[in-house]
Every structure is written in C-alpha cells, then in structure tokens.
Amino acid sequence: MQQVDVVVIGAGAAGLMCAAQAGYRGRKVAVVDMGKKPGRKILISGGGRCNFTNENASPANYLCSNPHFVKSCLSRYTQQDFIDLVDRHGLQYHHKTLGQLFCDNSAQDIVDILLTECEWAGVSIHLRQEVSSISALPEGGYQVQTSTLTLQCESVVVASGGLTMPKLGATPIGYKIAEQFGLKVLPTTAALVPFTLHDHDKARFDGLSGVSVDCLVTSESGVQFRENILFTHRGLSGPAILQISSFWKSGEYVSINLLPDLNVAEQLHQWRNEQGQKSLKNLLSTILPKRFIEALIEDKSIPDKNANQLSHTEIDQLAQTLTEWKIKPNGTEGYRTAEVTLGGVDTDELSSKTFEAKKQKGLYFIGEVTDVTGWLGGYNFQYAWSCGWACGQVV
Incomplete structure (x- = not known):
C-alpha cells in the first residue's frame, strides 16, 4: 500500500x-x-x-x-x-x-x-x-x-x-x-459528432462524399454556426455540422443556408435578365459544387430549366430552397467518432x-x-x- x-x-x-x-x-x-x-x-x-x-x-x-x-x-x-x-x-x-x-x-x-x-x-x-x-x-x-x-x-x-x-x-x-x-x-x-441520414436522403446524396460547402447552419432552437459542411458516405460532417450537433435533438431538422453571403433572389433575377439562355444548372454550378447542384436537380429540389424560364414564384421558391435547405438527420455517428460527451x-x-x-x-x-x-x-x-x-x- x-x-x-x-x-x-x-x-x-x-x-x-x-x-x-x-x-x-x-x-x-x-x-x-x-x-x-x-x-x-x-x-x-x-x-x-x-x-x-x-x-x-x-x-x-x-x-x-x-x-x-x-x-x-x-x-x-x-x-x-x-x-x-x-x-x-x-x-x-x-x-x-x-x-x-x-x-x-x-x-x-x-x-x-x-x-x-x-x-x-x-x-x-x-x-x-x-x-x-x-x-x-x-x-x-x-x-x-x-x-x-x-x-x-x-x-x-x-x-x-x-x-x-x-x-x-x-x-x-x-x-x-x-x-x-x-x-x-x-x-x-455524443456531441461534436457527424450526422447520419435517413436512407432516402443517403440515396439522394450518394456520390457526393468529399463535397464541402461553406454554409450557415441553424438548429431548431435558433443556434447558428457559419463554417463548412462536408458530405460523407453516411451523412453530413464538417465543422458547422459538428458544432450544431451539440444543440440538435432526435427528430429535429437543421436548416442550412447554402449561400449566406448572397441575396439569392436578386442573383436569380439578374441571371434571368442577363443570362437567360443559360441553364440554371450551369449558372448555379458557378457558385455551388456542380455535383451537389446535379443531385438537387435530380430530386427535383431545383427545376431543370434555363434562367429565363423561371417565374417569379419559382425564383422565390428556389431562393428559399437554397437559403433554408432543411434536412432531418437520422441520428449521429455516436461515441465512436464524437469529440466530446x-x-x-x-x-x-x-x-x-x-x-x-x-x-x-x-x-x-x-x-x-x-x-x-x-x-x-x-x-x-x-x-x-x-x-x-x-x-x-x-x-
């Protein structure tokens, strides 16, 4: 002793x-x-x-x-x-x-x-x-x-x-x-931990692993973090996601502003007026990762149109999609990869x-x-x- x-x-x-x-x-x-x-x-x-x-x-x-x-x-x-x-x-x-x-x-x-x-x-x-x-x-x-x-x-x-x-x-x-x-x-x-996604969302974003986007992520309680999100094989990670995970509860959505530095509706109107013959896919791919835009078009979150085909209502809806993109995680990766408890x-x-x-x-x-x-x-x-x-x- x-x-x-x-x-x-x-x-x-x-x-x-x-x-x-x-x-x-x-x-x-x-x-x-x-x-x-x-x-x-x-x-x-x-x-x-x-x-x-x-x-x-x-x-x-x-x-x-x-x-x-x-x-x-x-x-x-x-x-x-x-x-x-x-x-x-x-x-x-x-x-x-x-x-x-x-x-x-x-x-x-x-x-x-x-x-x-x-x-x-x-x-x-x-x-x-x-x-x-x-x-x-x-x-x-x-x-x-x-x-x-x-x-x-x-x-x-x-x-x-x-x-x-x-x-x-x-x-x-x-x-x-x-x-x-x-x-x-x-x-x-588990906290400061990646999110897993439901099977239907995993299928939507299959092939996006490694794609990173600078975003403003908001929890249902109103807490916000501005950093990158990262698509993974199983769901979403990156600093903004890890941060918001500490404030997320099972069953809640997180809201993601994919273009926090841009007045998106204004930009869409400008494209319609000045570059109307160009496809929305190509225009959006100049400000967001192309693979991500293609995935959103494939699941019809974004219309597959030229800019001059957009109505005012569609512009408003698209602006909302890109600035208030809501996703409901299935859960988290748990203690295995969490940084803290x-x-x-x-x-x-x-x-x-x-x-x-x-x-x-x-x-x-x-x-x-x-x-x-x-x-x-x-x-x-x-x-x-x-x-x-x-x-x-x-x-």
Whole structure:
C-alpha cells in the first residue's frame, strides 16, 4: 500500500494539468490511468496537431445546465495563461481561423509539456492501472484500488473523461464514482459528432462524399454556426455540422443556408435578365459544387430549366430552397467518432471554484466527466486547462 496526498484518476488534459499544479504546491500526487500512454485523446486531436486552445474562449462558448459554472475557472486561468505556459516550453504553433491555435509539429508536443510539468512537480504516473474500487476511509480520506496498486490519500480527483472514442479506452468509471457517492449525473450523449441520414436522403446524396460547402447552419432552437459542411458516405460532417450537433435533438431538422453571403433572389433575377439562355444548372454550378447542384436537380429540389424560364414564384421558391435547405438527420455517428460527451456529473453538485463535491469532502471532478461541453475549436481543451489548474490550487 502507498500513502499519497492526492490520487488523480485519468492522465488526460485536465488530470495532468491538475496533478502538476498540486505537485508544485508540495502535494504528493499519484496519477492512475488504464491506458498504455498518457494523453491519448490529446494525441489524436486536431488531426494529430492538437487545437490546444482558442483565443476567443469565454463562458458563452460552453453548454452546461448551469451556464455560470465555468465563469470562475475560465477567468482565473485564461487562454493566455496556457499560451504563456507553452511559450515557456518553446512550443511552435500557428493560428488558424476563428481563434484556433494548433501545434506546428505534433500533438505529442503538448503531452510532452504536461509530462515535463508533472516531472518537475514530482508527480508519479502509473499507466495500465484500471480502478477497481474507491472507498471513503472511516478516519477520513480515501482508498483507491487499481489492478496492481492500493493507494491511500486525502483527496481523489476524478478526471476520467467521458464516453467518446471507446477504442481509446473510454469508460463510465467517473459517472459510477459520482453515483457511488450520491452525486447526480445528467444524461449523456455524443456531441461534436457527424450526422447520419435517413436512407432516402443517403440515396439522394450518394456520390457526393468529399463535397464541402461553406454554409450557415441553424438548429431548431435558433443556434447558428457559419463554417463548412462536408458530405460523407453516411451523412453530413464538417465543422458547422459538428458544432450544431451539440444543440440538435432526435427528430429535429437543421436548416442550412447554402449561400449566406448572397441575396439569392436578386442573383436569380439578374441571371434571368442577363443570362437567360443559360441553364440554371450551369449558372448555379458557378457558385455551388456542380455535383451537389446535379443531385438537387435530380430530386427535383431545383427545376431543370434555363434562367429565363423561371417565374417569379419559382425564383422565390428556389431562393428559399437554397437559403433554408432543411434536412432531418437520422441520428449521429455516436461515441465512436464524437469529440466530446454532452452531459455528465451535474455541476450543481460541485464547487465552481474548487470542483470539490459539495456533499463529499475531498472528492473532486474535472474535465469531460462534468456536464460542461465546449464548442469545436480548442474550447474543450481550454476548459480542461482551466478546471485542472483551479482544482490543482486546492486539492
């Protein structure tokens, strides 16, 4: 049996950040993780380049049953604080659109920074350790039993992640620990995830795989994102679709404006007056992918006519089709390809300052296991750094 001050369950972004911070305060910290290597989700993020934060991160970029919960940690450890950290380690990175920051080389660079911080802070990391039980000790503190370790500690930090990407070893262990100690866990679902389509829509768009369109996508609740959508073999993906998936509920439509920068009715009238002999298909193919236009003509969403054959009513209808193209997804690709888990440990059960369970002294929950879900684009990593830092100051 080993005696330590803090056991962190999960060697991901939030867990490693918290462990290093606690270690720097002189706490004896042990991190346990069932994987073969730390930071597995970091390594595959951002196409292997890790979109490690977003310059625009603010509480407005997060979904949580308590929208105020993230304010404290995000204000106390900001995106600039994390940028300062990676700058100190000499990380080479670049800016992309919408405030996203990516590693120049590899996501491994971020993992290496976290591991270096943990090493400097005296943290011990134990891999291939599946937690089999956790129990509160009569005299205070906890005993954590893993495959080969028995650890006794004052505090336990659950940073075990959500249910996304089960091939990386995702398990519901964090939710089970919360329930064991009487904490409420909100229903979970896959988020930042591609849509699948009903068979009739899949047949309509068969052959469009790889086609990308810059769109404005709107959920039934009125949330909007302006980025690309991407047709896949099974349905729709791309940044705008991943974003809207967090706000979509089964049975709902999404509305897609295929030409958000254009007054479409005005353009159609101009074509009718100035290029009337040209086919609508050829004219529309100058502003949208030809294969996509052909598919819409084939299913009669767009008339197969020359521009000068369009009536005023047809122009209005076509403008509506192109700016309010409605599609009802069949579902999502699920946890297999989702980037994050929506839902989780109810934040009303936790202190927003320390992340300690209000009804269980010495038990903390941070990162994806909590009911906090960021937008696509580095926001979830920033929450991991912020809550890991905040918890690490007190644990």
